[in-house]
Amino acid sequence: xxxxxxxxxxxxxxxxxxxxxxxxxxxxxxxxxxxxxxxxxxxxxxxxxxxxxxxxxxxxxxxxxxxxxxxxxxxxxxxxxxxxxxxxxxxxxxxxxxxxxxxxxxxxxxxxxxxxxxxxxxxxxxxxxxxxxxxxxxxxxxxxxxxxxxxxxxxxxxxxxxxxxxxxxxxxxxxxxxxxxxxxxxxxxxxxxxxxxxxxxxxxxxxxxxxxxxxxxxxxxxxxxxxxxxxxxxxxxxxxxxxxxxxxxxxxxxxxxxxxxxxxxxxxxxxxxxxxxxxxxxxxxxxxxxxxxxxxxxxxxxxxxxxxxxxxxxxxxxxxxxxxxxxxxxxxxxxxxxxxxxxxxxxxxxxxxxxxxxxxxxxxxxxxxxxxxxxxxxxxxxxxxxxxxxxxxxxxxxxxxxxxxxxxxxxxxxxxxxxxxxxxxxxxxxxxxxxxxxxxxxxxxxxxxxxxxxxxxxxxxxxx
Amino acid sequence: xxxxxxxxxxxxxxxxxxxxxxxxxxxxxxxxxxxxxxxxxxxxxxxxxxxxxxxxxxxxxxxxxxxxxxxxxxxxxxxxxxxxxxxxxxxxxxxxxxxxxxxxxxxxxxxxxxxxxxxxxxxxxxxxxxxxxxxxxxxxxxxxxxxxxxxxxxxxxxxxxxxxxxxxxxxxxxxxxxxxxxxxxxxxxxx
Numbered sequence: 239x240x241x242x243x244x245x246x247x248x249x250x251x252x253x254x255x256x257x258x259x260x261x262x263x264x265x266x267x268x269x270x271x272x273x274x275x276x277x278x279x280x281x282x283x284x285x286x287x288x289x290x291x292x293x294x295x296x297x298x299x300x301x302x303x304x305x306x307x308x309x310x311x312x313x314x315x316x317x318x319x320x321x322x323x324x325x326x327x328x329x330x331x332x333x334x335x336x337x338x339x340x341x342x343x344x345x346x347x348x349x350x351x352x353x354x355x356x357x358x359x360x361x362x363x364x365x366x367x368x369x370x371x372x373x374x375x376x377x378x379x380x381x382x383x384x385x386x387x388x389x390x391x392x393x394x395x396x397x398x399x400x401x402x403x404x405x406x407x408x409x410x411x412x413x414x415x416x417x418x419x420x421x422x423x424x425x426x427x428x429x430x431x432x433x434x435x436x437x438x439x440x441x442x443x444x445x446x447x448x449x450x451x452x453x454x455x456x457x458x459x460x461x462x463x464x465x466x467x468x469x470x471x472x473x474x475x476x477x478x479x480x481x482x483x484x485x486x487x488x489x490x491x492x493x494x495x496x497x498x499x500x501x502x503x504x505x506x507x508x509x510x511x512x513x514x515x516x517x518x519x520x521x522x523x524x525x526x527x528x529x530x531x532x533x534x535x536x537x538x539x540x541x542x543x544x545x546x547x548x549x550x551x552x553x554x555x556x557x558x559x560x561x562x563x564x565x566x567x568x569x570x571x572x573x574x575x576x577x578x579x580x581x582x583x584x585x586x587x588x589x590x591x592x593x594x595x596x597x598x599x600x601x602x603x604x605x606x607x608x609x610x611x612x613x614x615x616x617x618x619x620x621x622x623x624x625x626x627x628x629x630x631x632x633x634x635x636x637x638x639x640x641x642x643x644x645x646x647x648x649x650x651x652x653x654x655x656x657x658x659x660x661x662x663x664x665x666x667x668x669x670x671x672x673x674x675x676x677x678x679x680x681x682x683x684x685x686x687x688x689x690x691x692x693x694x695x696x697x698x699x700x701x702x
Numbered sequence: 703x704x705x706x707x708x709x710x711x712x713x714x715x716x717x718x719x720x721x722x723x724x725x726x727x728x729x730x731x732x733x734x735x736x737x738x739x740x741x742x743x744x745x746x747x748x749x750x751x752x753x754x755x756x757x758x759x760x761x762x763x764x765x766x767x768x769x770x771x772x773x774x775x776x777x778x779x780x781x782x783x784x785x786x787x788x789x790x791x792x793x794x795x796x797x798x799x800x801x802x803x804x805x806x807x808x809x810x811x812x813x814x815x816x817x818x819x820x821x822x823x824x825x826x827x828x829x830x831x832x833x834x835x836x837x838x839x840x841x842x843x844x845x846x847x848x849x850x851x852x853x854x855x856x857x858x859x860x861x862x863x864x865x866x867x868x869x870x871x872x873x874x875x876x877x878x879x880x881x882x883x884x885x886x887x888x889x890x891x892x893x
Contacts, residue, residue: 253883253886253887253890254883254886258864259864259865259868260864260865261863261865263880263883263886263887265887265890265891274734274735274786275785275786275787277737277738278737278738278739278787281737281738282877286877288881291887302734303735317735318735320735320736320737321735323735323737324735324736324737327737369785369787370784370785371783371784371785371809384809385785385809386785386809386812387785387786387787387790387809387812387813387816388787388813389787389813389816389817389875389876390812390816392877393876393877393880396877396880396881397877397880397881397883397884397887398887398891399880399883399887401865401876401879401880403863405808435722435779435782436722436778436779436782436805436807439779439805439807439808440808466783466809469779469782469807469808471808471809533722533724533782549721550719550720551720551721551722551777554720644726644731644784645731645732646731646732646734646735653754663724663726663783663784665724665726665727665783666726666727666749667726667727667730667749668726668731671749671754672754
């Protein structure tokens with residue numbers, strides 16, 4: 239029986255097989271936790287007198303509610319007492335149960351999906367869960383990684399397992415040569431606009447083809463990260479030399495690295511294995527993308543016009559965005575630019591944005607926020623002088639965290655503002671009540687920051 | 703640990719016709735800072751229910767008849783986006799026991815089933831009828847997996863995972879079942 243990457247990893251983790259009456263019990267190799275979705279899970283443990291079964295397979299950080307600024311006296315300006323209490327609760331829970339935690343004093347602290355791979359804790363062929371829908375990011379390494387709710391966080395804390403039925407599999411094959419200026423973010427925005435925001439519901443996606451093979455790990459993480467924006471809990475890419483090179487010499491890279499690489503290679507989908515659904519895309523048709531509505535599936539090439547709404551929900555979305563059919567997104571005046579989030583806050587992306595902002599100034603009316611994904615990214619960027627480029631251009635260079643992606647920490651826009659963002663969701667009010675969001679690549683965000691209006695990075699490069 | 707069993711829910715429906723209602727709409731991020739589950743019903747769909755200054759809107763969700771509805775009918779792809787369980791916590795705290803749509807997002811569905819909120823996925827035809835007939839009295843029979851409609855619209859079966867159905871009918875959570883597998887988990891760990 240020929241098997242897919244997903245099949246192989248799934249089968250290795252079955253503790254109790256699925257039957258007609260019961261879901262499978264799946265062992266979890268890595269449980270990532272953060273302050274927002276874990277407190278009620280720890281309460282659940284305490285209510286039942288349970289303990290954490292495998293603290294050695296659990297890693298914690300603080301990222302969502304954390305301020306990205308420091309007060310002059312070094313204290314942290316939390317958005318509310320609740321936010322501070324939430325962070326303190328995580329720290330005390332993980333201390334109590336002896337869980338490795340990357341808190342304020344850790345050089346690894348960061349957005350949970352940036353930190354895990356950086357630590358080398360994200361292994362090919364592993365099962366990884368976290369109370370966060372963007373856990374799909376870790377699938378870039380050939381892991382089955384998906385978001386869970388807080389009740390399941392409790393299940394994993396207590397049992398290191400979850401109950402789940404095997405999802406269907408979908409192959410998304412992108413082959414050919416990407417056009418100049420097309421980034422991994424554009425590739426995934428194109429895919430989501432094609433299959434729709436619910437197109438992946440019920441499926442685990444495997445991204446296949448030379449376009450993904452040629453991507454860096456940072457790019458692959460961007461792609462897998464947004465699988466959930468097409469409804470798929472899990473998105474994967476087969477591990478290869480690029481994966482192994484990334485993992486070499488990290489804190490939690492397996493000691494028997496060479497043997498592990500050989501085993502990881504064997505996880506690739508067998509030639510001729512069948513997927514429940516298969517989608518083929520020619521790389522050449524993908525252009526730099528922008529979203530124009532209030533979900534990530536409402537995306538178009540940056541140089542095209544807004545299509546006619548096909549249903550009342552899309553029309554409501556256009557009304558919210560104050561955008562009409564036939565409008566161009568290119569050239570719209572922008573109030574804020576956000577470069578960051580678990581989708582686009584790693585070195586590849588910061589370098590790309592900095593190369594565009596180098597020796598330039600952001601438009602005077604506009605505010606730009608650059609938030610590195612982790613303390614490691616921040617340190618690397620500062621070592622390369624990227625922070626200086628951003629600051630010289632007039633952008634804010636902040637402490638790592640989720641920041642304006644969901645605005646939980648108070649980094650939000652004002653009602654009515656238009657924000658061009660490298661994050662993953664343009665939902666109504668996500669970046670603040672009444673805020674309108676356009677999702678783009680870091681290159682487009684940087685170009686927009688300079689132009690003050692939505693700008694095609696290919697134009698800016700021509701001017702230079 | 704038990705939750706309130708769910709066997710038969712009979713109530714008027716409340717319709718939110720928009721497609722793709724994401725969990726940010728159901729429970730905005732500013733309400734995720736709490737460390738308990740209490741009182742989230744007050745904040746559910748807060749963008750629909752409160753003005754910018756915090757006063758109540760005249761949305762149906764704020765009416766007495768709305769608050770008596772146990773069955774929410776929503777547009778396609780309900781519950782997409784973030785994995786926040788605060789969304790089903792808010793919906794159940796408000797009083798809903800059933801959500802009906804033509805499709806429901808995976809993580810939200812999983813979270814709902816663990817909190818005594820039954821996600822019912824039905825065909826487009828029935829869904830459209832329900833969307834057009836807000837406030838009709840319908841019955842959801844979980845034992846028979848049937849959605850019973852008034853006005854001669856008949857009964858329609860809906861799919862549900864058998865284990866989740868059993869847990870809902872009995873008011874059991876899944877933790878107990880997992881804890882019973884301790885030996886098998888230990889065996890796996892020692893492989």
